[in-house]
Amino acid sequence: MKKSIVVAGVGGQGVITAANIIAKAALKDGYNVVMSELHGMAQRGGNVECNVRIGNVYSPIVASYSADAIISFEPLEALRNLKKVKKEGIVLTDINPIIPPLISLGIGKYPPLNEIFDSIAKHCKLVKINADDLARKAGNILTKNIVMIGCLHALKILPIKKESYIETIKETFPEKYVEMNIRAFEIGEEEISTLFFK
Amino acid sequence: MELLGKGKKVLLGNEAIARGALEADVDVVTTYPGTPSSEIADSISRVAIYLKKNGEVPFYFQYSTNEKVALEFAAASAYCGLRALTCMKHVGLNVASDALMTYAYVGCKGGHVIVTADDPSCHSSQNEQDNRLYAKFSSLPMLEPSSPQEAKDMTIEAFEISERLEIPIILRTTTRVSHARGVVELNELNMKKKKGKFDKGKLAVTVPEVARKLHPILLEKLDKAEKISEESKFNFVEDFGGKYGIITSGVSYNYVKEAVEDLNLKCKIFKIGMSYPLPIKKLKKFLDECEKVIVIEELEPFIEEQIRNIADIEVYGKGFAKLKRYYEYDMDIVYYSLAKFFGVDYEIDDKEIEVAPRPPVLCPGCPHRATYYAVKQVAPKDTIYPTDIGCYTLGLLPPYETADFLLCMGSSIGTACGFSYATNQKVISFIGDSTFYHAGLPALVNAVHHDHNFVLIILDNSTTAMTGHQPHPGNAVDGMGNEAIAMDMEKVVKGIGVKHVEVIDPRKINEAKEAIKRALEYKGLSVIISKAPCILLERKKKERKIYEVNQEKCKKCKICITKFACPAFYFDNDAIKINPALCTGCGVCPQVCPFDAIEVVK
Ligand SMILES: Cc1ncc(C[n+]2csc(CCOP(=O)(O)OP(=O)(O)O)c2C)c(N)n1
Ligand code: SF4
Ligand code: SF4
Numbered sequence: 001m002k003k004s005i006v007v008a009g010v011g012g013q014g015v016i017t018a019a020n021i022i023a024k025a026a027l028k029d030g031y032n033v034v035m036s037e038l039h040g041m042a043q044r045g046g047n048v049e050c051n052v053r054i055g056n057v058y059s060p061i062v063a064s065y066s067a068d069a070i071i072s073f074e075p076l077e078a079l080r081n082l083k084k085v086k087k088e089g090i091v092l093t094d095i096n097p098i099i100p101p102l103i104s105l106g107i108g109k110y111p112p113l114n115e116i117f118d119s120i121a122k123h124c125k126l127v128k129i130n131a132d133d134l135a136r137k138a139g140n141i142l143t144k145n146i147v148m149i150g151c152l153h154a155l156k157i158l159p160i161k162k163e164s165y166i167e168t169i170k171e172t173f174p175e176k177y178v179e180m181n182i183r184a185f186e187i188g189e190e191e192i193s194t195l196f197f198k
Numbered sequence: 199m200e201l202l203g204k205g206k207k208v209l210l211g212n213e214a215i216a217r218g219a220l221e222a223d224v225d226v227v228t229t230y231p232g233t234p235s236s237e238i239a240d241s242i243s244r245v246a247i248y249l250k251k252n253g254e255v256p257f258y259f260q261y262s263t264n265e266k267v268a269l270e271f272a273a274a275s276a277y278c279g280l281r282a283l284t285c286m287k288h289v290g291l292n293v294a295s296d297a298l299m300t301y302a303y304v305g306c307k308g309g310h311v312i313v314t315a316d317d318p319s320c321h322s323s324q325n326e327q328d329n330r331l332y333a334k335f336s337s338l339p340m341l342e343p344s345s346p347q348e349a350k351d352m353t354i355e356a357f358e359i360s361e362r363l364e365i366p367i368i369l370r371t372t373t374r375v376s377h378a379r380g381v382v383e384l385n386e387l388n389m390k391k392k393k394g395k396f397d398k399g400k401l402a403v404t405v406p407e408v409a410r411k412l413h414p415i416l417l418e419k420l421d422k423a424e425k426i427s428e429e430s431k432f433n434f435v436e437d438f439g440g441k442y443g444i445i446t447s448g449v450s451y452n453y454v455k456e457a458v459e460d461l462n463l464k465c466k467i468f469k470i471g472m473s474y475p476l477p478i479k480k481l482k483k484f485l486d487e488c489e490k491v492i493v494i495e496e497l498e499p500f501i502e503e504q505i506r507n508i509a510d511i512e513v514y515g516k517g518f519a520k521l522k523r524y525y526e527y528d529m530d531i532v533y534y535s536l537a538k539f540f541g542v543d544y545e546i547d548d549k550e551i552e553v554a555p556r557p558p559v560l561c562p563g564c565p566h567r568a569t570y571y572a573v574k575q576v577a578p579k580d581t582i583y584p585t586d587i588g589c590y591t592l593g594l595l596p597p598y599e600t601a602d603f604l605l606c607m608g609s610s611i612g613t614a615c616g617f618s619y620a621t622n623q624k625v626i627s628f629i630g631d632s633t634f635y636h637a638g639l640p641a642l643v644n645a646v647h648h649d650h651n652f653v654l655i656i657l658d659n660s661t662t663a664m665t666g667h668q669p670h671p672g673n674a675v676d677g678m679g680n681e682a683i684a685m686d687m688e689k690v691v692k693g694i695g696v697k698h699v700e701v702i703d704p705r706k707i708n709e710a711k712e713a714i715k716r717a718l719e720y721k722g723l724s725v726i727i728s729k730a731p732c733i734l735l736e737r738k739k740k741e742r743k744i745y746e747v748n749q750e751k752c753k754k755c756k757i758c759i760t761k762f763a764c765p766a767f768y769f770d771n772d773a774i775k776i777n778p779a780l781c782t783g784c785g786v787c788p789q790v791c792p793f794d795a796i797e798v799v800k
Contacts, residue, residue, distance in 0.1 A: 011558060023208045023379055033208055034345075034452075035379040038321055045765055046558030056459075058345070058452035060378035063529030064547060080553040100556040101765040105596055108554030119551075141779070 001055035003158055004062045007148075008081045009073030010098050012044040014145030018071075019050035021149060021172055025164040026054045036060035045101060047077055054158065069157045071148050073131065074098050075116045082123055089124045092151055094131040094144070127155065127195070134187045143184035150188020162189075199248050201241055202387065209382040211375045212237035214346040215285070215313060217382070218353030220245065220257075223389050225280035225308070227259045228268035230636065231665040232287030233322040234376040235315035239285050239677070240666060247679040256389035261668050261677040264607075264636040265290035269297045269312065276306035276366065277402070278394025281357055285313040288329045289606065293637070295332070302336045302365060303412035304402050305419070308394065309357030310366040312338075315376045318496045318526035322373075324587065324606060326524065328497035333368050333474035337416050339423040340368040340474040341432065344451040346380040352432060352471065359426055363419045370473075372496065374449040374526065424475040432471025435484060440464025442540060443488035445481075445501060447473050450494045453532035461533065463540050476504050485509050492518070492539045496527050514539055559592060562766040563737075563782030565704050565730035566590040566657055570598040571762055571790065572710035573626060573655070577718065581624040582617045586610035586638075588630035589664045589732075590657050597763050600628065608637025611654060615645050618652040624718060625652035631687065632662035632670040639694075645723050646695045653717045654725045658687055659732040667735065691725050698724035705730055707789040733782050742783035744799045747774050751795035762790045 007022070009015040016037050023033045031054040038049065051062050064083050069090040072078035078093040085091060099110050120126045129151060135144040146169065153162060169181050200207060201217055209217065215238045219227065229239035242259050249255045258275075262268035265286045272282035286294065291314045298312070314332065317323040333340035341356055343349040352369060360367040401408050427433060438458060446454045447470040458465060468484050470476065485491060485508065492514040493502040502515035516523050519535035530546045537544030560567045570593045585591055585601035586609065594601035603613055614627035629638050634656050642654070662668040669675055669682075676682040691699050698720045702713045710728070717724040747758075752774055759767050759774065764787055766780035776787075778799070788796040 010556065020208070020379070027206065027208050027381055033379070033381055035208075036374060037210075037377055037379070038373070044558070044561055045556070047556040058455040059529055060374055060380070060449070060452065061528055063533060066529070076553060076556070079551060080556075082551055083547070099768060100554055101559050101763065102557070102595070103554060104759050104767070104769060105763065107596065110554060 002057055003055055004053040004067045006062060006067045006070045006081050006084050007050045008070060008077040009048055011046045011048050013073045015048040015073060016050055018145035018149055019052050021168045022052050024168045025160045028164040028167060029160050031055060034060045049081060071152050073148060075113060078120060079116050082120060085124055087124055090127060090155060090157060091120050091124060092127045095128050096132045129191055134191055135184060138184035138187050139180040143181055146181045146184040147188040150185035151192050154189040154192035201245055204384055206381055206383055208379050209346050210237055211346045211349045211371060211378050213241050214350040214382050215353050216241035218350035219283045220387055220389060221385050222281060222354045222357045224283050225257050225392055226272055226275040226282040227257060228262050228272045229285045230262055230265045230268050230290055231662055231668045232290050233665055234317055234373040235285045235287045235313060236665045238313060243677040250679055254391060255678060256391045259677050263671055265294040266297050269294040272310060273301050275394060276308040276310035278396050280308040280392060280394040282308060282310045288314050288316040288327055291329055291332055299336050300404050302338050303404060303409060303416055305364045306366055307364060309360035311353060311356040311369050312366050313369045316370060316372045318372055329370055330473060330500045331498060337420050338365060338368055340370055341471060342370050342448050342473045343375055344448055346378060346382050349375060350382055363423055365419050372449055420475060427472045427475050427477040428480055430472045433477045433480060434469055436467045438465050441489040443484060443491035444494060445491060445505060446494040447501060448496060450496060450527050453527060453529050454494055457533045457536045461537060461542055470501060473501060478508060482508055485511060494532060559765050561733055562764050562780045563733035563784035565659055568704035568707060568786045569657060569728045570600045572704060572707050573600055573714055574598060576711050576715050577626055578624050581626055584610045584613045584617060584627040586629040586633045588633055590628055590630055597761055607633050608641055611638050611641035611645060614652045615650045618650045627652055627654050629656055631656060631658040631672050635671045643694055649722050651722055656727045658727050658729040661732050661735055663732045687727050696723055696725045701727045701729055703730055704728045705784060705786050733784060737782055744778050744781050744783055745787060745796050746776050746799050748795045748797050749773055751793050753793050758787050758790055762787060
């Protein structure tokens with residue numbers, strides 16, 4: 001068994017934390033895990049990409065057209081990574097754009113959202129969610145990364161058990177934030193079930 | 199504390215090295231931070247601070263002023279019999295290389311592991327030099343892990359090898375090993391505090407006569423190292439049938455493994471973990487069993503050249519298929535190149551999806567932005583801006599464009615001396631506080647001594663921000679959380695003999711502009727210390743105010759976006775707004791707005 005996902009977003013959105021939670025949960029279920037993350041500059045606002053791979057894997061990064069899914073916290077970042085996902089794979093993306101600051105200065109262009117979504121839908125299966133709204137519903141926009149994990153779980157892309165995610169969430173956050181993050185996970189889960197499995 | 203835990207954990211390659219050092223009961227750890235090496239020492243620092251709360255810390259840790267000092271501190275400790283670990287990024291070893299080359303002659307008694315974290319593809323570096331060449335250059339043995347588990351195992355083994363040979367050893371990682379996470383099995387921790395002893399009377403003062411004696415001794419040790427390499431469990435062969443050979447090391451091994459499985463390749467893999475000196479006998483035997491061989495290694499043909507020296511069969515490597523001497527390898531490159539070597543069909547798609555870039559920018563509220571804004575308001579257009587390495591290098595980007603020239607840490611001041619001589623243009627040079635202590639001081643002495651005519655702006659944000667906010671000599675605490683003596687930047691600069699020195703708070707834009715004007719008018723060397731903490735440190739401390747644009751007063755001149763460019767600003771259709779989630783309340787933008795349209799919320 002080999003499963004790979006790409007977790008993408010913008011610095012400050014909790015992408016690396018999310019990828020780590022997925023990796024740790026996979027280990028709890030007894031899977032081999034390899035993942036990559038690019039740490040670089042302390043500043044916020046750059047694009048961030050983590051690869052998480054479980055099962056019979058060695059490489060910390062994915063080959064083109066090989067990931068089972070992309071979990072993107074921002075639409076443009078889903079597009080940036082599109083080449084990594086399989087034709088029969090899934091792109092799960094949040095729909096709230098974050099405009100790169102250089103675009104305000106006239107450098108580069110942020111394509112219309114429907115163009116982004118069309119390109120993705122042409123390539124593979126597209127699942128759009130408003131994770132910002134869902135995170136606010138859970139109690140804080142900062143829980144967006146956990147909402148995304150809840151969605152990922154409900155999409156049944158990885159064979160990781162819900163309890164293992166919950167355990168890892170408990171180990172990751174200070175006690176006072178645990179409940180809110182579990183709520184975020186479940187709100188994400190629910191969103192996908194109502195979208196697909198009604 | 200996860201790093202002190204038990205059982206199996208998912209660890210970062212760098213954390214695995216730190217854990218390995220702790221399992222090997224390391225006594226002294228030194229570093230100067232640098233991506234992708236920083237988390238090794240940062241983890242050790244956290245462990246020290248954590249253990250301090252419960253009593254004695256069984257090792258000593260230091261963020262040294264630079265890599266050379268870090269290496270020298272650890273070399274002295276290892277010479278006295280303590281176990282030492284020194285970590286740095288690849289270019290850090292250039293700084294430490296003067297010490298390294300002769301330290302190899304002198305050697306050590308306690309094991310000393312020198313970690314160099316290389317950065318193929320320059321993810322966060324000024325070059326992508328291959329530090330495996332330093333092993334050959336210095337005649338020191340080297341290990342090269344492929345995964346976090348190996349990173350831990352090799353760190354422990356490296357201490358043993360170093361002690362057996364009585365010379366330091368290099369552990370070379372790359373970004374994709376240091377910043378990969380994987381499952382690591384944790385073993386016993388048995389840490390004890392020790393003291394060493396200096397044995398007098400040995401050959402350790404490297405005057406020419408002594409150096410001449412020591413060089414052949416080093417080469418004898420290297421012969422012994424080759425025997426260790428022949429027997430090392432880190433140099434091993436995997437046989438999947440067939441007569442084609444693959445020789446590989448580092449992260450590339452992982453790509454090879456998956457390619458061999460996925461493409462069903464009949465081959466033998468020689469995985470090299472101790473890559474200097476190479477296990478020549480073992481390799482010869484391997485080559486004897488192969489019809490042809492391909493070497494998969496990133497950057498320089500370091501292993502390949504040595505294989506070419508001993509092989510009678512055809513050797514494939516750099517220049518074949520997609521194997522290049524520059525940039526990191528990835529799955530596509532290795533799959534494609536192996537498929538070609540084996541005559542298997544495999545297509546890759548070179549087309550990239552064109553998407554607007556999203557480079558990192560200075561944070562909202564970053565004090566560097568205020569300094570750059572003020573400078574741009576008053577400096578002549580053709581001013582030359584030599585810059586240095588840190589968050590502030592982002593001044594390169596529009597709209598500031600206050601970065602014209604950069605070589606390495608400290609080069610802002612040395613090159614400013616040269617530019618001020620070579621041209622009649624004004625020169626304003628920028629350097630961060632951590633960088634100033636690292637490599638700026640000697641160059642500033644040069645500037646004072648020769649009275650070079652330029653403005654130096656020291657961006658004193660009280661931290662080493664870019665690499666993760668490590669403390670530096672300007673801070674009153676050290677990396678173990680102990681009290682430290684903080685340098686007084688103004689006194690340091692004046693003490694060196696700079697006559698025109700001003701300390702400014704860049705968040706007061708008008709005062710900053712006036713000070714910069716005075717410095718530009720001054721004939722000779724002038725220094726401005728632009729002092730305001732990194733906003734990420736400030737944010738943790740206090741409640742913040744938030745600013746908003748009063749839409750009635752805003753005349754849409756867009757100066758706040760086109761000239762000042764705090765990323766908290768955005769266009770909402772035509773209106774200019776501030777994103778309250780991003781605003782840090784630094785209070786600089788209201789001074790930039792000519793119409794007083796930016797106001798505190800409530
Ligand atoms: C020889 C060398 N060592 C380490 C680094 C990594 N590095 C890049 S910038 C930097 C320090 C940045 O601190 P500072 O000068 O205070 O600027 P800030 O990021 O705080 O603005 C370091 C350690 C390097 N590029 N070269
Ligand atoms: S981390 Fe600090 S110094 Fe670096 S860009 Fe952000 S505010 Fe500026
Ligand atoms: S006060 Fe102005 S300059 Fe400072 S962070 Fe907020 S919007 Fe940016």
